[in-house]
Amino acid sequence: xxxxxxxxxxxxxxxxxxxxxxxxxxxxxxxxxxxxxxxxxxxxxxxxxxxxxxxxxxxxxxxxxxxxxxxxxxxxxxxxxxxxxxxxxxxxxxxxxxxxxxxxxxxxxxxxxxxxxxxxxxxxxxxxxxxxxxxxxxxxxxxxxxxxxxxxxxxxxxxxxxxxxxxxxxxxxxxxxxxxxxxxxxxxxxxxxxxxxxxxxxxxxxxxxxxxxxxxxxxxxxxxxxxxxxxxxxxxxxxxxxxxxxxxxxxxxxxxxxxxxxxxxxxxxxxxxxxxxxxxxxxxxxxxxxxxxxxxxxxxxxxxxxxxxxxxxxxxxxxxxxxxx
Amino acid sequence: xxxxxxxxxxxxxxxxxxxxxxxxxxxxxxxxxxxxxxxxxxxxxxxxxxxxxxxxxxxxxxxxxxxxxxxxxxxxxxxxxxxxxxxxxxxxxxxxxxxxxxxxxxxxxxxxxxxxxxxxxxxxxxxxxxxxxxxxxxxxxxxxxxxxxxxxxxxxxxxxxxxxxxxxxxxxxxxx
Numbered sequence: 001x002x003x004x005x006x007x008x009x010x011x012x013x014x015x016x017x018x019x020x021x022x023x024x025x026x027x028x029x030x031x032x033x034x035x036x037x038x039x040x041x042x043x044x045x046x047x048x049x050x051x052x053x054x055x056x057x058x059x060x061x062x063x064x065x066x067x068x069x070x071x072x073x074x075x076x077x078x079x080x081x082x083x084x085x086x087x088x089x090x091x092x093x094x095x096x097x098x099x100x101x102x103x104x105x106x107x108x109x110x111x112x113x114x115x116x117x118x119x120x121x122x123x124x125x126x127x128x129x130x131x132x133x134x135x136x137x138x139x140x141x142x143x144x145x146x147x148x149x150x151x152x153x154x155x156x157x158x159x160x161x162x163x164x165x166x167x168x169x170x171x172x173x174x175x176x177x178x179x180x181x182x183x184x185x186x187x188x189x190x191x192x193x194x195x196x197x198x199x200x201x202x203x204x205x206x207x208x209x210x211x212x213x214x215x216x217x218x219x220x221x222x223x224x225x226x227x228x229x230x231x232x233x234x235x236x237x238x239x240x241x242x243x244x245x246x247x248x249x250x251x252x253x254x255x256x257x258x259x260x261x262x263x264x265x266x267x268x269x270x271x272x273x274x275x276x277x278x279x280x281x282x283x284x285x286x287x288x289x290x291x292x293x294x295x296x297x298x299x300x301x302x303x304x305x306x307x308x309x310x311x312x313x314x315x316x317x318x319x320x321x322x323x324x325x
Numbered sequence: 326x327x328x329x330x331x332x333x334x335x336x337x338x339x340x341x342x343x344x345x346x347x348x349x350x351x352x353x354x355x356x357x358x359x360x361x362x363x364x365x366x367x368x369x370x371x372x373x374x375x376x377x378x379x380x381x382x383x384x385x386x387x388x389x390x391x392x393x394x395x396x397x398x399x400x401x402x403x404x405x406x407x408x409x410x411x412x413x414x415x416x417x418x419x420x421x422x423x424x425x426x427x428x429x430x431x432x433x434x435x436x437x438x439x440x441x442x443x444x445x446x447x448x449x450x451x452x453x454x455x456x457x458x459x460x461x462x463x464x465x466x467x468x469x470x471x472x473x474x475x476x477x478x479x480x481x482x483x484x485x486x487x488x489x490x491x492x493x494x495x496x497x498x499x500x501x
Contacts, residue, residue: 158496242423242491243423243491243493244423244460244461244462244491245454246423246452246453246454246460246461246462247421247423247452247462247464247491247493249452249454249462250421250450250452250462250463250464251421251464251493253450253464254419254464256419256495258421258493261496263496272493272494273493274493274494274495274496275419275420275421275493275494275495275496276495276496282496
């Protein structure tokens with residue numbers, strides 16, 4: 001497929017690097033200030049050269065960022081940073097592609113978490129399709145597993161959907177260290193960002209759960225346009241800042257531990273630290289993510305893997321592209 | 326019950342023991358012999374019944390048939406079983422409270438949990454590594470009647486909110 005990639009952060013760059021080996025041509029690529037678009041010769045963009053320019057001069061090319069959206073592509077890969085509320089500019093990038101009947105693959109959670117109804121409406125009017133495997137659990141095949149079983153036959157999803165929060169909790173439990181200490185260590189290791197709010201307050205996990213809730217809601221509705229829409233405001237969210245070391249000690253006595261669990265069940269979305277058995281498939285360590293999909297006929301399915309990272313998230317984008325081609 | 330004979334439930338047995346050495350041990354032996362799991366013993370040493378016996382409350386986990394066998398053996402052994410089976414708890418819930426556990430009156434917290442729900446606190450552990458004036462945590466195991474887990478957890482949550490305590494609930498669904 002011919003790809004246009006919006007967003008040249010770690011995910012956008014990884015998609016550009018992996019795409020040629022997977023049989024795709026990158027015909028346009030841009031960030032918020034610069035872009036590179038293939039010329040009329042039919043040759044794709046020289047990805048290596050564009051990424052070197054980005055690394056050295058901070059620009060991917062000399063074209064205007066808007067030119068990416070009007071380039072001659074089959075699928076737009078939207079990998080700009082997640083924004084809340086109106087989910088812009090990501091949302092407009094998606095609609096621009098759909099209006100031209102092109103496919104869209106999202107790595108940006110904003111449009112699917114905050115404007116799912118608008119997105120569905122735009123997709124319904126288009127010959128293009130929207131896919132967003134990368135938005136939930138990075139490399140883990142969560143959405144495709146739900147899709148394959150049929151969202152109507154999935155009763156609930158529960159999981160560890162934020163690697164940073166999981167790293168902090170699992171290290172606190174294993175080493176008997178307090179929250180502040182482990183968070184500082186995580187920041188030194190690059191596991192947590194300088195401003196870790198999005199991760200430790202549960203917002204990131206909640207966005208993923210909201211996306212799952214939207215998918216299950218549409219699956220359960222007779223008419224998708226009647227499906228209840230979820231946004232971040234519908235989620236009950238509690239982070240890990242208040243998890244005391246003494247609570248982890250007590251949990252350990254009973255073969256339990258504490259994990260930040262996102263739960264989508266019975267029309268509600270909740271993220272909170274929860275007690276789970278230490279041998280539960282959800283009691284993953286470090287930055288690993290895990291999700292349990294409760295199906296009507298196949299019992300509980302568990303997937304686990306890397307929930308973040310450039311290549312990992314790009315792999316999920318490539319999974320979506322495979323399903324489109 | 327749901328007819329699942331292997332299902333393990335929590336039961337409370339109220340006994341009155343003669344105040345003699347070895348009586349408590351004699352009363353507890355049948356529990357393990359019949360495959361039950363002893364959750365807690367509440368032994369009111371100072372509180373003597375009008376007949377001069379010591380009341381003891383024992384919480385156990387067992388299957389329905391194990392439980393019946395335990396009560397039968399206790400009676401055969403001549404141990405005074407005051408109440409058994411009347412309160413039949415079918416589910417056990419663990420949760421952890423953190424914060425100023427002791428300053429916010431732990432015994433009041435526990436009694437209010439039992440008053441506002443049909444649950445019984447069967448086990449309590451406290452961890453206060455920095456002393457009871459600082460943040461400490463308490464782990465509660467509650468025996469809850471069937472189908473009342475979420476109601477009980479709601480009650481605990483309301484009490485925790487009011488006392489500014491942080492509640493960590495168990496994940497109940499799936500294979501958690």
